Amino acid sequence: MIVTPAHEIPLAVRRMATAIHEAGHALVASFLKRKVTAVVLRAPDGLSGETRFESESEVVLDLNIKADRNFIEDTVVILLSGQIAEAEFWKKMAPLYVPFVDSHRSDDAEIQKLRSQFDLNHEQDAMFVGYCTDKARRIVLHERSRAAIEEIATQLSDSLSISGRELGEILIRHDVVQGKLKFAPHPWQRRV
Numbered sequence: 001m002i003v004t005p006a007h008e009i010p011l012a013v014r015r016m017a018t019a020i021h022e023a024g025h026a027l028v029a030s031f032l033k034r035k036v037t038a039v040v041l042r043a044p045d046g047l048s049g050e051t052r053f054e055s056e057s058e059v060v061l062d063l064n065i066k067a068d069r070n071f072i073e074d075t076v077v078i079l080l081s082g083q084i085a086e087a088e089f090w091k092k093m094a095p096l097y098v099p100f101v102d103s104h105r106s107d108d109a110e111i112q113k114l115r116s117q118f119d120l121n122h123e124q125d126a127m128f129v130g131y132c133t134d135k136a137r138r139i140v141l142h143e144r145s146r147a148a149i150e151e152i153a154t155q156l157s158d159s160l161s162i163s164g165r166e167l168g169e170i171l172i173r174h175d176v177v178q179g180k181l182k183f184a185p186h187p188w189q190r191r192v
Contacts, residue, residue: 004097013097015046016157017089021103022049023152024085025078026167028139029053031176032074039152040161048103049156054164063117072114073132079107079114080136085149088141148174 006014018041026039035054042048061068083104090099120128139145151170155162171177 002098003100006099009097009099011045011047012157013093014099015041016153017086017093017099017101018047018049018103019153019157020089020149021082021086022051023149023156024081024083024140025051026152027085027145027149027171027176028081028136029078030167030171031139031145032078034074034078035164036167037164038161039156039167041156043160046157046160061117069118072117073128076111076114076132077136077139079111080133081140082107084133084136084140088146142176144174144176148176 022039022041026036029036029051036051037054038052040049040052061072063069086101086103090097090101115125115128118125118128140149148170151174152162152167155166
């Protein structure tokens with residue numbers, strides 16, 4: 001497979017890939033009840049971005065507390081959702097471009113840091129990663145989520161930022177709210 005050099009991919013296409021990546025993070029974060037304050041693409045070209053969250057005070061997570069374990073799991077799911085959304089975008093673009101995608105190195109590093117907090121053997125770690133990936137995929141790839149991600153990314157690509165309020169309006173318009181999208185349980189959820 002021959003990789004398309006970045007300079008041969010139009011700036012607008014690369015910006016949209018970044019916007020889709022950030023839209024995936026923002027949608028899943030909001031779905032999981034995290035307070036997103038803004039989603040931005042960095043000037044001048046919008047080829048990197050970030051999803052911003054309401055400030056939360058530093059807390060020490062206790063892995064003996066289920067809510068803290070769930071917080072870590074949800075954070076991993078949010079981090080994975082950007083690359084899942086972006087991968088779907090590049091699949092659609094495959095007839096035109098086959099890029100070398102290196103946009104989620106920092107997400108992967110953060111996921112590794114979070115995973116290391118759990119004392120899991122190899123099999124448990126694989127199940128945990130599988131669970132988080134499955135959860136992110138099911139949310140991101142849901143029909144209503146895809147439509148919302150497309151709208152978020154289009155607006156983001158055009159303006160380089162959207163507010164948490166604008167994000168919320170898009171999610172409501174597409175009916176992407178927790179409790180409305182139903183999924184079968186994953187084996188990880190049945191762990192002791």
